[in-house]
Amino acid sequence: AQSVTQLGSHVSVSEGALVLLRCNYSSSVPPYLFWYVQYPNQGLQLLLKYTTGATLVKGINGFEAEFKKSETSFHLTKPSAHMSDAAEYFCAVIETGANNLFFGTGTRLTVIP
Amino acid sequence: DTGVSQDPRHKITKRGQNVTFRCDPISEHNRLYWYRQTLGQGPEFLTYFQNEAQLEKSRLLSDRFSAERPKGSFSTLEIQRTEQGDSAMYLCASSSAGGFAGEKLFFGSGTQLSVL
Numbered sequence: 001a002q003s004v005t006q007l008g009s010h011v012s013v014s015e016g017a018l019v020l021l022r023c024n025y026s027s028s029v030p031p032y033l034f035w036y037v038q039y040p041n042q043g044l045q046l047l048l049k050y051t052t053g054a055t056l057v058k059g060i061n062g063f064e065a066e067f068k069k070s071e072t073s074f075h076l077t078k079p080s081a082h083m084s085d086a087a088e089y090f091c092a093v094i095e096t097g098a099n100n101l102f103f104g105t106g107t108r109l110t111v112i113p
Numbered sequence: 114d115t116g117v118s119q120d121p122r123h124k125i126t127k128r129g130q131n132v133t134f135r136c137d138p139i140s141e142h143n144r145l146y147w148y149r150q151t152l153g154q155g156p157e158f159l160t161y162f163q164n165e166a167q168l169e170k171s172r173l174l175s176d177r178f179s180a181e182r183p184k185g186s187f188s189t190l191e192i193q194r195t196e197q198g199d200s201a202m203y204l205c206a207s208s209s210a211g212g213f214a215g216e217k218l219f220f221g222s223g224t225q226l227s228v229l
Binding site for chain 2: 042
């Protein structure tokens, strides 16, 4: 079965600093991996996804993530944090043979002015 | 594209009462999902429809939970005999045909249920 683990339920960064949100996956087959973002009082929104092909994937709002099979990781990064990036971020994996996403527990990002 | 709409936004009920939530997906989307999210947790998959067919319901939390999508458009999620442990945010999502199921979900803002 597939699963994802997000390290750090809360991350704080200064405005302009690097954002790094960690996600590790567990899967016996090549996974399909996702990052979703939830802004306050809004629905979850897809940031980016990895299915096949290039291991560095770019998403919206300047975010990117790199699939590293050797480390079973799919960490989310952004070079320079903006105040508007403050939100909760969820890593997710498709359950093989299923029709649903399995989400991690989320990381709340705070951006300090 | 008006987005996924959920109604009501908030529901407060007494233990033992039945509640029903509605989800209107993006109009051209044939796949519809229900998730539950509790505080400090990620969304937890409950059930999934493709058109009017409910293709996965084994993850519904108990037989008190049921979902319908009678005409392949809007969907309802009903919880009978609510318990305090049912208090959570109930999320609906939809996606279009093509690609694999779950590939890109569009989520509604959710219905927050509080059971007193």
